[in-house]
Amino acid sequence: MHRIVIVGGGAGGIGTATRLGRKLGRKGSAHVTLVDRVESHVWKPLLHEVATGALDTGIDAVSYRGHAAANGYHFQQGRLAGLDRANRRVVLAPIYDGATELLPARDLEYDYLVIAIGSVANDFGIPGVKRHCLFLDDTEQAMGIRKILLNRFLRYASHEQRQERIKVAIVGAGATGTEMAAEMHHAVDQLRGYGYKIDTSLLDVTLIEADERILPKVGRDKISDSVARELERIGVQVLTNTRVVEVTDRNITFQGGYVVAADIVIWSAGIRGPDVLRELGGLETNRINQLVVRPTAQTTRDDRVFAIGDCCACPQDDGSWVPPRGQAARQLGHVAADNIMSMMRGEAPDNVYVYKDLGSLVNLSRFHTVGNLFSFLGGGVMVEGRIARFTYLSLYRRHLIELYGPVRGVLMILLKSLHRVIRPHLKLH
Ligand SMILES: Cc1cc2nc3c(=O)[nH]c(=O)nc-3n(C[C@H](O)[C@H](O)[C@H](O)COP(=O)(O)OP(=O)(O)OC[C@H]3O[C@@H](n4cnc5c(N)ncnc54)[C@H](O)[C@@H]3O)c2cc1C
Structure with missing residues (x-):
């Protein structure tokens, strides 16, 4: 059976694992494994709300194990520490609880690998x-x-x-x-x-x-x-x-x-790519440590190794690079998943990513929301107030629907709205 490993379950990686798990893992046509250094997923664009207590990770975090079980993929907790491309093995660092080693360093074999470990502050x-x-x-x-x-x-x-x-x-x-x-x-x-x-x-x-x-x-x-x-x-x-x-x-x-x-x-x-990407398996990186990929999301030196999201540098026809955005991470994940499925069928990976800037919205908490929509259409349309706020919130809602499917996704959205009514507005403990 084909082994697909996705390292990093953030805005791009968890969607990729979900897509591949539902399409291949559930049918038994591939063994799909998601690896993340932590146990649960929080959508990164909401981290500033975690920092102020406006978002409670106890409620909003998605358990990787629970999500994996429901969506046809497997989860392994671990931190990417190296890559042996010749033997197609991902090396995971040991896991410690204080000074106690819980799990030793491990290797994970793959036929296709997607690296989606995001970025760190530069x-x-x-x-x-x-x-x-x-x-x-x-x-x-x-x-x-x-x-x-x-x-x-x-x-x-x-x-x-x-x-x-x-x-x-x-x-x-x-x-x-x-x-x-x-x-x-x-x-x-x-x-x-x-x-x-x-x-x-x-x-x-x-x-x-x-x-x-x-x-x-x-x-x-x-x-x-x-x-x-x-x-x-x-x-x-x-x-x-x-x-x-x-x-x-x-x-x-x-x-x-x-x-x-x-x-x-x-x-x-x-931002820049995490240090582990420097010289990872001899893959090509740029000056800020991102893995250089082709528009198919394949890394330049290895067709079986893909990279998506903030940790990759993906060129566009006009000479620009795809920006580090949640939107791009998610869409590149779809491209990588589709190309892996093509390769598994013995076809060429011909899904090519073209970044379409749907716009950027800035949400100043409850004070104001403003932004630009459809930026790819001659500069876009500036929106403010309720429409901007609604569109801003719908980005996260869309992410929830991608993770949970339409019915459970809508229920999750309703549940989160209910929590806002019945619970304190700030996490205080
Ligand atoms: C406060 C804030 C607000 C933002 N607002 C917006 C916005 O409004 N719109 C927008 O488009 N973008 C926004 N962004 C940017 C957006 O969050 C990122 O572009 C997006 O999350 C990138 O997705 P990713 O999958 O590449 O990485 P991430 O979402 O960062 O996920 C990386 C994952 O990899 C895991 N990981 C990291 N290192 C390792 C390792 N060595 N081994 C194993 N796992 C590892 C992490 O635990 C994490 O789960 C915002 C970012 C921040 C910080």
Whole structure:
């Protein structure tokens, strides 16, 4: 039986495993295995909500094992540590609980391999970033940020405690940094309802961007302007044309020598491929560690090894590269799955990925949603307010429907809406 291994169950990988599991695994025509270093899936575009407590992973995370059992694939927990292409084996690192080894290093044999391990924040080698900044690369880091924030606010839970302003700097004003800034203000507002004697004037959030405008990758100035206005209205200070050159435990230094104080620095200034991809099985990588693939999602040096999502660099006919987006990860996953099925039938893998920019939406928590739809049509259509919010929410709903199928997917969406009514609006423990 053909063995298909997918490493990384994020926005792209879990959809690929689901598609292959339902089409091949359930019928017994292939043994499909998904590997992830953690036990459950949280959709990465929602990580800023995990960081502020607006999203409860206890409710929203999808257990890989449960999902695998229901969708015809298998799950193995493990971290990709190496690749032996000659013998078609993926090497997984040992799993530890503290100092105790739970599982030794293991090999997993494959006939087709899909690498979908996402990206990590790029610190661009700037001094102090790795050591002093917080990152939003995974659920664990998002929960770490939430704990730090809650601990700070705990001090303010009583009237008697002297209240000092908390200075938070967010470096990088792409969608992640921008949404995080708004979400923080919203979270502080909500905490007041749960006995914390605080208000948003105690939170000093500064959003820092090296480009001349925020959201530099979103095609339109009008969107950046609209978002910048809204952020300033809710009290976020926005600094553009500002390049960070050093971070210490208390300060950030900008190019030109200007220094500002910061209690917490969140770094969201760009991405790169995880270190394990460097020299992984001799596959080709680019300067930011992404695996270079062809538009069929096959890596350039091995037809049987595919890469999708943030961890790959996929070229387009116009000379551009597919951007690191949830949408692209999902669609590239479909291309990889279809091409694997073609190869299994002895046909050529002729499904070629053409990135169609359906648009970008920025959701400033409950304050404002704005974006551009159908960007591939001559610049697209700018949307704001309810339509933008509805479309933004429908991206996650679509992901749920892909994971659970139409009936259970809709039930999950209703259940999540119900939770919002009956449970606290913030995860407080
Ligand atoms: C806060 C935030 C907001 C965002 N908002 C949007 C948005 O609105 N729209 C949009 O299109 N995109 C958005 N993005 C980007 C989007 O989340 C990514 O482009 C997308 O998740 C990439 O999917 P992926 O499958 O490549 O990787 P991921 O979704 O990151 O999944 C990678 C998976 O691999 C696993 N993994 C990592 N390393 C290993 C290893 N060594 N071994 C085994 N498993 C491993 C991880 O646990 C994870 O499950 C946002 C990102 C962030 C952080």
